[in-house]
Amino acid sequence: MSVRIDIAGLPQERIVFEASPLAELGLALHALAEPGHHPGLHGWATATAASLKPDLADRLCEADFLWRTTFSDIFMAFAGLPGGSGRPGATLAEELDVLDRVPDERFVDAALEFTCSHSYDVGKPSPLIDPDRRAQVMELAATRGPQQVDFARRLLTDPADVRAWVRRLLEDCDEAFFADTWRRVQGQLVADARHKTELLRHKGLPEAVAAVSPALSVDDDRRRLTVDKLAHGTTTAVDPAVGPGLVFIPSHFGWPHLLALHAPGWRPVVQYPVSAGELPAPPVELLERRLEALSHPIRLRICRNIARSPYTTGELAYALGISAPEVSRHLAVLKKAGLISTRRRGRYVLHQLDVTVVARLGSDFLEGILR
Structure with missing residues (x-):
């Protein structure tokens, strides 16, 4: 599963790296609403939430579906403004001025796309004009x-x-906490965008990506x-419309x-x-393979043995009371999932569980599904 973006024929000068204060505000609001997703920001989220006036805190709760479970595309309005x-x-x-210029139908679709709609990448008619969609x-x-x-x-x-209510809410967030936050992080983001732009210019898109x-x-x-990502979607960066x-x-x-915005027409x-984090999570496909490998009771028993010390296939067969070929089949699954290592000692091959990889499975799983 993944999101695929068609870039065939896209001129390099049309690929840009730039910071966005509105998009960053959207993620800051998410970090406030879901601090468990962002353990490194716990201190910031706790202090910011404690400083909010009750009225603003209540309004944030009223609109948190725009950023809590996922992220509305209204925070990337620049990508959805026709002719922009x-x-x-x-x-x-x-x-925010750009967001004001986004047509009503597009704004409504973006505001409802995840909470009240199953048509994010399908392009169904707007509920403003279609009774069935409404x-x-x-x-x-x-x-x-x-x-x-x-x-x-x-x-x-x-x-x-x-729309006016949402804009006032975001402006009040800026006044309450985000303006100071943006001043603190803007330099880091601008520097990163500049660095990636230089990589793109001098070494090409694969290196920059x-x-x-x-x-x-x-x-x-x-x-x-x-x-x-643990999602499926397709879009194009060369849509003539x-x-x-x-x-x-x-x-x-x-x-x-x-995040990958891939809505039709954007x-x-x-x-x-x-x-x-300290180490990047493995590809979603590999994560699925590891979880599937550990779902079999025989393979769990094998892991219990080889976590303590290296075992040969024959030793595992004797310990588990199953045939050596059956052990080999299970070991092959574990090895393909990257969960075990092997080394030769004379004429014997020893298998051992990679405890570092297994210890990271919990964080890898969370990062994979939250990505």
């Missing part, structure tokens, strides 16, 4: 609770009023960018999330963390 530059603004106010949105909103129902109804009835994240890759003929372009946005608050965007 397709690049982030220099200030939060400038990006009914579907309200039905899905009902499963999310009364607060979501109220928001969806307000948004569909008077989108201009809700490799520096962004090990979860990103460019195929050999440079026709596709793949984002390794939208204009060519691909934007990479560095984030201080991002880890472990790697320029694709990848928002990536500039600081990560």
Whole structure:
């Protein structure tokens, strides 16, 4: 599973690395709402939450579905403005002005895309003009609770009023805490974007992408960018109706999330963390293979033995009371998953559990599903 972005024929000058204050605010709000996702930001989240005035804290709770479980594309409005530059603004106010210019139908779809819609990458008609979609949105909103129902109804009835309410909320966040936060992290993000731009210019896209994240890759003929995620999606950076372009946005608050905007009619965007954990999580496919390898009771028993000391195939067969060929088949699965190491001692081959890899499985699993 992955998000694939078609980049065939995309001029290199249409690939940009730039910081975005609005996109960063979206991730900062997520870190406030879900501090468990971001243990490295626990101190910041605790202090910031404690400093919020009750009215602002209440309004953030009212709108947290825009950033809690996932991230609304309204925080990347520059990518969805028809006829726009397709690049982030220099200030939060400038990006909020861009958000104001996004058409109502597109704003409504982006605000409801994850909480009240199953059509993110399908491109169904807007609920503002399609009665069936409107009914579907309200039905899905009902499963999310009364607060979501109220928001969806307000948004569909008077989108201009809700848009003004959202802008005031984000401006109040800027005044309360984000302006100071942005001043602190902006230099780091701008420097990272500049560094990646230099890599792109002098060494090419594969080198720049490799520096962004090990979860990103460019195929050999440079026709596709793949984002390794526990999700599926496709889009293009060369849609003539939208204009060519691909934007990479560095984030201080991002880890472990790697965001890929791939909505129809929007320029694709990848928002990536500039600081990560000690070691990157393995590809999602490898993570699935490791969990599947450990799901078999015989393989768990094998792991129990070889975690303590190296064993030969014959020793494992004797200890487990099964045939040597059966042990070999299970060892092959564990080895393919990268969970064991082997070494030769004379004419014997010894197998041992890689306890470092196994110890990281919990954090790898969380990073993989949160990515």
